[in-house]
Every structure is written in C-alpha cells, then in structure tokens.
Amino acid sequence: MTAAQADLPELPAEFLEMPEGLRIDRPDVAxxxxxxxxxxxxxTLDLNSSYSYLLWCRDFAGTSVVARDADGRPVGFVTGYLRPEAPQTLLVWQVTVDPAHRGRGLAGALLDGLTAQVARQHPLTTLETTITPGNTASERLFASYATRHGARVEREVLFAADRFPDGPHEPEVLHRIGPLSR
Structure with a gap:
C-alpha cells in the first residue's frame, strides 16, 4: 500500500488493486x-496549464483519483470537485486513460472508485460532467455509469459555443446523473 492509499481507508478494497497490476490511488503533487x-x-481534453494540474493534485486530491501501473506511474485519472453551491454533487472535470490501457473498463472503474470514495465522506446524490457533442466515448462512459448506479441522465447545454473567448469551441453539454442509488 502506498502512502497515498493509506490516506484513503474509505476506498473499497476492490478498487485499490486491479487486474494487470493497476491500482487506483489518490493523486499527489508529484x-x-x-x-x-x-x-x-x-x-480530446482541453489542456489546462501544467500549473493547474499541480494545484489540482494538491487542492482537489480528495475528489480525484489516478490509476497507477505496477511501477506506480499514473496511466489514467479522473479529476473532480464537490460543487460549492451544491455540495451533494460531484462534478467530474476530466477523465482520461493512456491509450495502452484503454478498452479494459479502467475509466469506468476510476469513476466508480472515485464516487465510492467521495460518498464515504460526503452525502452524494448527483454526478455532473460536461461533454462536447460527438464525443461518443465519453457519452458511453457516463451512460454506462448511470446504468450501473441506477440513475437517470439529464442533458442541457451548460456553456454555448459563443461563451468561449479563446476561439472556436464546441458547446459543453451538462450531463446530470442522479439520483445515485448505489
């Protein structure tokens, strides 16, 4: 068990160790x-500054997870946060898995592990994320998550394309998944 895993006694054992030597862990600044x-x-992801990922790993580690390979290197992650004005809602900001580890259900396992971790410390009724139109992989990932958790998916445009000041950007469609039952 890593030091970061020791900080997560609430994460169910089935999420700590995974096939092929992968494990879910808490991110840290490193x-x-x-x-x-x-x-x-x-x-596919909007790339934020490297500084923002360092801050994310420091300030939002409790609402984010990484998948580590047998050598401890991150091969996937989910970043999220509890919405300040809706603290029973976990907003998932970014999800990605290294191409060499895709197609094995790792992204779904990361989402399940993250929500189990967060729900042990905070009442959690809803998961939100935004997806750009045409991102079929993300739509399938979150629809599958909703099915596993016995929840509905509601969709609405959160940010229209004309809201983005830095050039062409597709609209961000909010996917609200809830109520979460398991």
Whole structure:
C-alpha cells in the first residue's frame, strides 16, 4: 500500500488493486506533471496549464483519483470537485486513460472508485460532467455509469459555443446523473 492509499481507508478494497497490476490511488503533487502529459496526449481534453494540474493534485486530491501501473506511474485519472453551491454533487472535470490501457473498463472503474470514495465522506446524490457533442466515448462512459448506479441522465447545454473567448469551441453539454442509488 502506498502512502497515498493509506490516506484513503474509505476506498473499497476492490478498487485499490486491479487486474494487470493497476491500482487506483489518490493523486499527489508529484503526479501533476504526469496528469498534464496524459491530458495533452489524449488529444480530446482541453489542456489546462501544467500549473493547474499541480494545484489540482494538491487542492482537489480528495475528489480525484489516478490509476497507477505496477511501477506506480499514473496511466489514467479522473479529476473532480464537490460543487460549492451544491455540495451533494460531484462534478467530474476530466477523465482520461493512456491509450495502452484503454478498452479494459479502467475509466469506468476510476469513476466508480472515485464516487465510492467521495460518498464515504460526503452525502452524494448527483454526478455532473460536461461533454462536447460527438464525443461518443465519453457519452458511453457516463451512460454506462448511470446504468450501473441506477440513475437517470439529464442533458442541457451548460456553456454555448459563443461563451468561449479563446476561439472556436464546441458547446459543453451538462450531463446530470442522479439520483445515485448505489
């Protein structure tokens, strides 16, 4: 068990160790650069500054998870936070898995592990995320999550394309999943 895992006694054992030597863990500041690289290499996520990933690993580690390979290197992550004005809602900001580890259900396991972890410390009724139109992989991931958790999915445009000041950007569609039952 890593030091970070020792900080997560509430994470169910089935999420700590996974097939092929992968494990779910809490991110720490030392993971920030790797998360930035995973986001950059995904070719689908909006890439934030490297500084933001360092801050995320420091300030939002309790509402985020990483998947580590047998050598402890991050090979996937989910970043999220509890909405300040809706503290029973976990907003998932980014999800990615290294291409070499895709197609094995790791992203779904990360989402399940994260919500189990957060729900042990905070009442959690809803998960939210935004997805751009045409991102079929993310739509399937979150629809599958909703099914596993016995929840409905409601969709609405959260940010229209014209809200983004930095050039062309597709709208961000809010997917609200809830109520979570398991």
């Amino acid at each position: 993971d920030g650069a790797a998360l930035w690289r995973l986001a950059r290499d995904s070719k």
